[in-house]
Amino acid sequence: xxxxxxxxxxxxxxxxxxxxxxxxxxxxxxxxxxxxxxxxxxxxxxxxxxxxxxxxxxxxxxxxxxxxxxxxxxxxxxxxxxxxxxxxxxxxxxxxxxxxxxxxxxxxxxxxxxxxxxxxxxxxxxxxxxxxxxxxxxxxxxxxxxxxxxxxxxxxxxxxxxxxxxxxxxxxxxxxxxxxxxxxxxxxxxxxxxxxxxxxxxxxxxxxxxxxxxxxxxxxxxxxx
Amino acid sequence: xxxxxxxxxxxxxxxxxxxxxxxxxxxxxxxxxxxxxxxxxxxxxxxxxxxxxxxxxxxxxxxxxxxxxxxxxxxxxxxxxxxxxxxxxxxxxxxxxxxxxxxxxxxxxxxxxxxxxxxxxxxxxxxxxxxxxxxxxxxxxxxxxxxxxxxxxxxxxxxxxxxxxxxxxxxxxxxxxxxxxxxxxxxxxxxxxxxxxxxxxxxxxxxxxxxxxxxxxxxxxxxxxxxxxxxxxxxxxxxxxxxxxxxxxxxxxxxxxxxxxxxxxxxxxxxxxxxxxxxxxxxxxxxxxxxxxxxxxxxxxxxxxxxxxxxxxxxxxxxx
Numbered sequence: 001x002x003x004x005x006x007x008x009x010x011x012x013x014x015x016x017x018x019x020x021x022x023x024x025x026x027x028x029x030x031x032x033x034x035x036x037x038x039x040x041x042x043x044x045x046x047x048x049x050x051x052x053x054x055x056x057x058x059x060x061x062x063x064x065x066x067x068x069x070x071x072x073x074x075x076x077x078x079x080x081x082x083x084x085x086x087x088x089x090x091x092x093x094x095x096x097x098x099x100x101x102x103x104x105x106x107x108x109x110x111x112x113x114x115x116x117x118x119x120x121x122x123x124x125x126x127x128x129x130x131x132x133x134x135x136x137x138x139x140x141x142x143x144x145x146x147x148x149x150x151x152x153x154x155x156x157x158x159x160x161x162x163x164x165x166x167x168x169x170x171x172x173x174x175x176x177x178x179x180x181x182x183x184x185x186x187x188x189x190x191x192x193x194x195x196x197x198x199x200x201x202x203x204x205x206x207x208x209x210x211x212x213x214x215x216x217x218x219x220x221x222x223x224x225x
Numbered sequence: 226x227x228x229x230x231x232x233x234x235x236x237x238x239x240x241x242x243x244x245x246x247x248x249x250x251x252x253x254x255x256x257x258x259x260x261x262x263x264x265x266x267x268x269x270x271x272x273x274x275x276x277x278x279x280x281x282x283x284x285x286x287x288x289x290x291x292x293x294x295x296x297x298x299x300x301x302x303x304x305x306x307x308x309x310x311x312x313x314x315x316x317x318x319x320x321x322x323x324x325x326x327x328x329x330x331x332x333x334x335x336x337x338x339x340x341x342x343x344x345x346x347x348x349x350x351x352x353x354x355x356x357x358x359x360x361x362x363x364x365x366x367x368x369x370x371x372x373x374x375x376x377x378x379x380x381x382x383x384x385x386x387x388x389x390x391x392x393x394x395x396x397x398x399x400x401x402x403x404x405x406x407x408x409x410x411x412x413x414x415x416x417x418x419x420x421x422x423x424x425x426x427x428x429x430x431x432x433x434x435x436x437x438x439x440x441x442x443x444x445x446x447x448x449x450x451x452x453x454x455x456x457x458x459x460x461x462x463x464x465x466x467x468x469x470x471x472x473x474x475x476x477x478x479x480x481x482x483x484x485x486x487x488x489x490x491x492x493x494x495x496x497x498x499x500x501x502x503x504x505x506x507x508x509x510x511x512x513x514x515x516x517x518x519x520x521x522x523x524x525x526x527x528x529x530x531x532x533x534x535x536x537x538x539x540x541x542x543x544x545x
Contacts, residue, residue: 010403017405017535024531028524105527112534123542135405135542142538 008056009133015049016136016173020115023146023166027111028104032085032158032215036078039162042169043073049173053180061184062176069172072191077165077198084202085158085215099156099216107153111146118145127178137177143170156215157208161201168194229484236322239314240306242493243468247460248272250467250500257508272460276453284449290348297345298447298454304338305461312388312465313472315492317396317482319389327386328376335465338458339365342443349446353435357442360519364427364439367526368417374533375417378410381540388469392477409536411474416529418466420522422459425511427522437516464500471499 005013022042029035047070054062102110122141127134147170151163172190175182205215212219230238252269259266268274286294310322311331326334343358376386382401383390395401402408423430423440430441444455472480479495481488517525 005400005404007399007403010400010405013405013539014403014408017409017539020535021532024528028528105523108524108527108531112531115535116538119538120541135539138542139539 013133013135015045016139019045020139020143023143024111027107027150035162036081040074040078046169059180065187080198099154101153111149114145114149115142118142140170140174155217157205158215230486236320239309243309243464246497247464250464250504251460253501254504254508257505261512279453280450282449284451287349294345294348297341298451300341301338301458302454304334305458308334308465313392314468315481315489317480328388346443351446353442354445357438360439368420371413371417371529371533374537375410375414378406378536388473392473395477405539406536409532413529413533422463426514426517429516467500467503
């Protein structure tokens with residue numbers, strides 16, 4: 001019989017598991033708008049987890065981090081992404097035709113394989129920080145691999161950029177687990193790194209779109225030597 | 226009052242609660258759905274009247290159909306009525322016949338019922354009945370892995386695969402409820418139940434287009450009391466699945482822990498209330514989503530599979 005985790009560990013793991021499920025949701029979504037929305041939801045979950053850890057482990061610094069992270073990743077980054085992609089919030093942006101290299105069901109099955117690898121690879125470390133259970137770290141590992149998978153199976157730059165940003169969410173989750181008490185200044189620095197990445201990706205997306213008149217990366221295959 | 230009901234009576238009451246309550250739950254869902262759509266809707270007791278009406282009608286069978294065509298509804302109803310003996314319907318303690326079979330045993334009975342109905346549909350030679358049964362079999366094959374992984378989760382959580390043991394585990398502490406494995410497995414099971422009871426996003430159970438039908442099409446050629454048995458059977462199946470979800474996974478509270486008549490009756494009322502709550506949730510889902518195209522059902526099943534597999538994963542590192 002498996003012993004139950006405490007309510008606090010259980011809640012932390014459940015939030016981490018929800019983040020992983022949102023990551024899988026992105027694998028399935030065809031529309032860029034929905035992917036950005038899911039990214040915002042995932043970031044919101046990360047902030048909630050930070051608040052839970054702050055309350056449960058008495059780390060007041062994490063409240064500030066949660067607020068900052070929510071302001072940036074739930075509000076600012078999705079807004080910037082939408083503006084860069086030229087997608088008004090109230091209008092449906094078309095998905096990029098032919099973006100799927102696998103059917104959604106196969107992509108999910110491949111994602112389960114990747115998640116299993118990440119999960120057990122990170123789980124083998126048996127690292128558990130004071131703040132969150134080891135399970136959350138393993139889930140973060142699974143998220144890293146699924147985010148890579150998302151970038152690989154999609155053929156449009158927007159999905160790849162969103163995949164990259166969720167990679168940062170996964171790393172933040174891992175950081176929360178193993179080093180919740182990390183000085184706020186470092187965490188903030190990481191957050192602003194993300195902003196740089198958003199701007200760089202935005203430039204790349206726009207440049208690619210201007211040159212290829214499409215968000216699809218299928219044309220880039222011609223550039224092989 | 227210290228009168229204790231004999232165990233066989235409680236066992237019988239388990240079956241009776243499901244048998245008599247199932248049409249009520251179906252009627253309630255129909256009513257809730259109608260209210261959500263701004264209609265007045267049928268009476269909650271309408272399914273009882275429908276069944277009574279069907280029982281008074283003449284039964285016809287296609288010319289070439291064998292005895293099996295008429296036996297199938299009876300076998301299916303018998304299988305459905307056996308399942309409530311195996312799962313905690315009214316009591317927290319296992320009743321003697323409750324150990325005849327585990328979760329897999331209950332699953333086999335449900336599969337047997339669905340198999341005989343599908344075979345009877347093949348007997349008719351009617352294209353729509355065959356279409357329905359072939360689809361039903363295809364999709365139940367797709368959801369089979371999900372159910373297996375849910376059972377694995379239960380087995381890892383409790384060390385057994387008895388439904389009573391899981392219900393007791395869930396009741397034991399709040400930590401058992403807020404653990405990812407339990408929540409993920411429950412969510413996966415709920416998705417399977419939506420699929421198995423012919424609900425949106427998989428199927429519109431009230432639809433009249435034969436091409437959109439899966440479960441509903443199988444009974445096309447049956448009539449009279451046999452059709453009543455099949456209809457009642459699908460109501461029974463729905464309440465059984467709701468009971469498994471409520472009394473084993475989500476809310477195994479309100480069950481009788483003694484043999485007092487009052488406690489047992491209260492448990493019966495609690496079960497119907499829980500089933501009604503799940504039914505209303507299902508009706509809300511019915512109204513919020515659009516029906517999936519047939520070939521999108523694999524995506525739906527893969528999402529359920531994902532939840533169930535993650536549930537098993539999280540248990541492996543401990544603390545899941």
